[in-house]
Amino acid sequence: MFKSKYVPVSVAWELTLACNMKCMHCGSSAGKADKNELTTKESLDLCDQLHDLNCEIISLTGGEPLLRSDCYEIGKKIKDLGIDLSIISNGLILDEKKIAELRKLEIYGLGMSIDGAKAKTHDSVRGIKGSFDKCMSSLKLLKKANIPTTIITTVHKGNLKELPQIREKILHKANAWQLQIAAPIGRFPEKLILSKEEYYSLALFIVATRKKYSVKELAVMGAHSIGYNSQILRSTMIIPVWKGCQAGIATMAFQSNGNVKGCLSLPDEYVEANIREKRLKDIWSDPNFASYSRNFKKEDLKGSCKDCRYGKSCKGGCGTMSTAITGELNCDPYCLYLIEKEMKMT
Numbered sequence: 001m002f003k004s005k006y007v008p009v010s011v012a013w014e015l016t017l018a019c020n021m022k023c024m025h026c027g028s029s030a031g032k033a034d035k036n037e038l039t040t041k042e043s044l045d046l047c048d049q050l051h052d053l054n055c056e057i058i059s060l061t062g063g064e065p066l067l068r069s070d071c072y073e074i075g076k077k078i079k080d081l082g083i084d085l086s087i088i089s090n091g092l093i094l095d096e097k098k099i100a101e102l103r104k105l106e107i108y109g110l111g112m113s114i115d116g117a118k119a120k121t122h123d124s125v126r127g128i129k130g131s132f133d134k135c136m137s138s139l140k141l142l143k144k145a146n147i148p149t150t151i152i153t154t155v156h157k158g159n160l161k162e163l164p165q166i167r168e169k170i171l172h173k174a175n176a177w178q179l180q181i182a183a184p185i186g187r188f189p190e191k192l193i194l195s196k197e198e199y200y201s202l203a204l205f206i207v208a209t210r211k212k213y214s215v216k217e218l219a220v221m222g223a224h225s226i227g228y229n230s231q232i233l234r235s236t237m238i239i240p241v242w243k244g245c246q247a248g249i250a251t252m253a254f255q256s257n258g259n260v261k262g263c264l265s266l267p268d269e270y271v272e273a274n275i276r277e278k279r280l281k282d283i284w285s286d287p288n289f290a291s292y293s294r295n296f297k298k299e300d301l302k303g304s305c306k307d308c309r310y311g312k313s314c315k316g317g318c319g320t321m322s323t324a325i326t327g328e329l330n331c332d333p334y335c336l337y338l339i340e341k342e343m344k345m346t
Helices: 040-052 071-080 096-105 119-126 131-144 160-170 196-212 280-285 319-326 336-342
Strands: 010-014 057-061 084-089 109-113 149-155 176-181 219-222 251-254 259-261
Touching: 040 071, 040 280, 057 071, 071 084, 071 096, 096 131, 109 131, 119 131, 131 149, 149 160, 160 176, 160 196, 176 196, 196 219, 196 336
Parallel strands: 010 057, 010 251, 057 084, 084 109, 109 149, 149 176, 176 219
Antiparallel strands: 251 259
């Protein structure tokens, strides 16, 4: 069995760029399938290679992964290898037949996006009229089939005020609710990104919701960059303590054409290699793989993070937000600790 200092515990796999929606916050600008997407044979081989690296969970995403005719075959291969499988879907083509297939796969969970409490908001964000009603219908079918479901809401100026109403609509229907901030990448317009004050209000909402509802009622979490090192707020993230970017340390990602990254949301300049050119074991074992994360030094910090007392452990926050906002790593301005200092809250 392959041994390494680092293990890609969690893998995000962009199975295809084909998509039946036109979401304004799509970081991949998905729509049409890439002509160079991995074939079924290449995909199944990649599953074997991930198993050899001791991968524990693979999340199939897109685009819309269920649009690939071999999605079930790839998912079954993952499960047969003893790896947990999750699928991220927009919910538009989920019907009883597809849900029966997912149930047969015994997936770890399905993530489905709901980006507004009203059809007008959700449909506007998703670019498809009628998508809100279809997603709510899909949620009922998933609940009936007893498939663990996480609702994913990407938050921006256009839907921030609807969060309480979204919560009411998904309560007792979904197992979990993942809230994440929209980053100005792909199609997302920068003018709609949350201000720092709005971002802090989102964190407050997460904390309040977690206090109001038990995990059994609705497990609520702030994903990616929400919540680290606040001096006032506690318990907003998936993980209890932020330990800095895990790209290339515990996570790895694939684009549909076989490009390998430490994190899927990072710009393409952070593509490390392509699995058509090198075996995955050799890519992951390369000492230069995700060097920005594996070989991070306190001296790499920039901006307001440079002299921060949490800098060494935090690594300057989320790499995606940092590069999207500032053009550089290790200086994410969307930091609760930094905001609290700027607003003289501590």
